[in-house]
């Protein structure tokens with residue numbers, strides 16, 4: 001254990017902050033009462049001996065990691081029920097503190113399996129399945145992706161063929177590429193799954209639908225006949241999760257196991273068409289809507305670690321013989337870390353918007369109003385892709401900004417990175433998601449040309465492109481937002497014009513689309529970026545907090561916007577919207593903002609309010625005693641348990657002896 005109180009540099013950082021970090025914490029968690037409750041729940045978990053005694057994940061092999069994750073998450077599941085915690089966000093706080101570095105082997109059971117039953121099953125199916133799910137008799141997952149197809153869902157090859165005589169579906173993965181491959185916890189943990197399969201009835205294929213499949217015996221946990229299951233092996237991250245494969249050989253399930261709230265197959269095999277298209281894609285939309293907040297949290301943890309460490313780390317004397325500087329005082333270090341910090345706040349704000357929008361829209365869908373589904377799809381796909389790309393890149397910047405120690409698991413950042421980066425792939429590969437956004441934007445652009453009214457968040461498209469920026473020396477939020485709107489509108493028009501020109505010269509619309517997917521993704525990215533900037537400004541402006549806190553928060557928000565302009569400068573100046581002088585104002589503003597944020601950097605990460613027990617980082621400790629912690633971490637490496645390892649005698653000694661013998665003068669003769 002590190003001792004010695006709070007590191008003097010870190011203590012000074014907290015004293016010199018111009019605002020009270022608690023105020024920002026209260027805003028982030030939606031009020032002081034909620035903060036108190038969060039801390040109470042986190043402390044309950046942190047003090048629980050089952051969680052306290054668990055070994056550190058980094059020193060375990062994969063099987064041990066899986067077992068630890070299972071033990072912790074099942075204990076948390078039981079405790080959450082005993083404590084009567086029902087609010088999803090409160091469950092999240094408890095679980096995060098209980099198992100901060102263990103991905104849940106029952107995570108998909110809770111985040112996809114149960115919500116899909118709640119949203120897509122009939123009342124009768126819910127009555128049958130939900131009690132079993134809550135008592136964990138049924139543990140399920142979401143089995144969609146196959147060896148041959150993940151992105152193109154319509155191309156999935158698993159079939160569900162209806163047999164009207166037996167009133168059963170026959171589930172089959174008819175070839176190698178049809179086997180389910182990747183679903184989380186399918187390999188070893190779960191005993192049920194939702195299978196996405198091509199529905200065939202009366203000889204006709206009706207596309208993919210959802211079916212409930214029992215995969216393992218509920219007592220012995222053995223796979224059921226006709227089902228081959230297994231873990232897919234070690235991955236880049238998610239070591240403790242059994243992503244699985246599954247082969248189905250004509251497995252029969254009752255007709256009642258098709259999810260029939262919206263889509264139905266009658267006893268005689270008649271297919272009843274649903275009220276709306278793509279309703280069975282809604283489970284993906286739920287997770288996509290939650291990912292922006294989740295990834296913002298990952299990045300906020302990386303920022304805490306890198307910024308606290310940069311305040312403690314001193315390297316190189318600035319003037320000969322003088323004191324070595326805190327690395328956080330180097331402008332280049334600030335340019336790495338403060339945009340990352342601003343990005344994490346921007347994504348937390350975007351995630352807050354996104355999840356609220358999801359709840360509002362799905363409430364309308366539940367009532368049969370499907371009108372806002374295209375907007376929900378476009379925004380959830382776009383923000384999921386944009387936030388995961390931005391945040392994973394920034395996490396890696398945080399890691400490298402910690403120098404060599406950032407490469408060690410002692411820092412905590414490598415684990416954050418490997419668990420965050422698959423967010424770019426799962427729930428829809430990011431490029432593919434951006435192309436869905438582009439599809440929506442092109443539709444909106446066509447509607448605009450036809451004089452139709454646009455949804456509020458794309459109304460900026462109606463503004464004339466024939467304008468110049470209002471940017472002055474004092475870089476104003478309004479002018480920044482307008483610059484982002486202009487860039488997004490211009491790139492949407494450029495992509496639309498390119499497609500239109502190709503069609504006019506004889507290409508088919510599909511060909512024209514496929515030859516312009518790169519500009520289309522530029523347009524989609526610019527749209528998402530604009531959305532995040534605008535939402536960030538709006539949320540800061542509306543935030544109820546004292547003036548100093550708001551000023552500190554606003555500086556971050558401006559930095560996010562200003563840094564984005566500089567990073568994508570070409571797209572802002574291509575048509576002369578910003579002139580040279582204005583670009584210079586923005587560049588100067590960036591440097592000014594770095595200096596303005598500097599005294600508040602530590603307070604801004606303290607505001608995220610992550611206890612050390614969750615961060616589990618030697619570098620990100622609240623007390624800044626990083627060197628003692630690194631030494632303790634090294635000492636606890638299992639390689640240090642024995643002074644001399646057996647492998648020394650097994651491998652080094654024999655080779656040394658052979659080489660010695662070979663090199664003897666007699667041996668050379």
Ligand SMILES: CCCCCCCCCC/C=C\CCCCCC(=O)SCCNC(=O)CCNC(=O)[C@H](O)C(C)(C)COP(=O)(O)OP(=O)(O)OC[C@H]1O[C@@H](n2cnc3c(N)ncnc32)[C@H](O)[C@@H]1OP(=O)(O)O
Pocket residue numbers: 088107110111115142144145150151152153154184278281282284285287290291294373374377425426427428429432436439440443
């Ligand atoms: C309860 C709290 C939860 C908290 C959770 C916390 C987080 C926990 C995190 C856990 C951590 C890790 C878990 C990891 C889980 C990972 C799980 C998975 O990965 S599951 C598998 C995910 N797979 C995908 O996402 C596949 C991606 N592909 C697709 O979605 C589709 O194939 C496609 C959208 C790319 C194309 O679909 P297609 O049917 O071919 O559609 P078209 O392109 O032809 O478009 C037709 C039309 O449909 C519209 N559309 C498409 N999708 C939707 C949708 N979802 N909703 C509404 N509308 C949709 C599209 O816009 C088109 O509309 P038009 O009007 O014709 O333009």
Ligand SMILES: Cc1cc2nc3c(=O)[nH]c(=O)nc-3n(C[C@H](O)[C@H](O)[C@H](O)COP(=O)(O)OP(=O)(O)OC[C@H]3O[C@@H](n4cnc5c(N)ncnc54)[C@H](O)[C@@H]3O)c2cc1C
Pocket residue numbers: 108141142143144145148149150151152181182183184238243422425426427428429430431432435
């Ligand atoms: C950690 C993890 C957990 C997962 N959990 C689950 C789960 O629980 N359940 C489940 O069903 N699945 C799960 N998956 C699978 C995941 O959803 C898919 O991997 C994902 O949807 C991407 O599909 P793919 O692998 O087929 O990628 P591909 O589509 O093969 O992507 C490969 C490349 O092709 C490009 N590409 C593909 N199609 C197009 C196109 N139309 N236009 C332009 N470019 C294209 C992509 O941009 C990408 O660069 C998980 C994956 C991971 C990594």
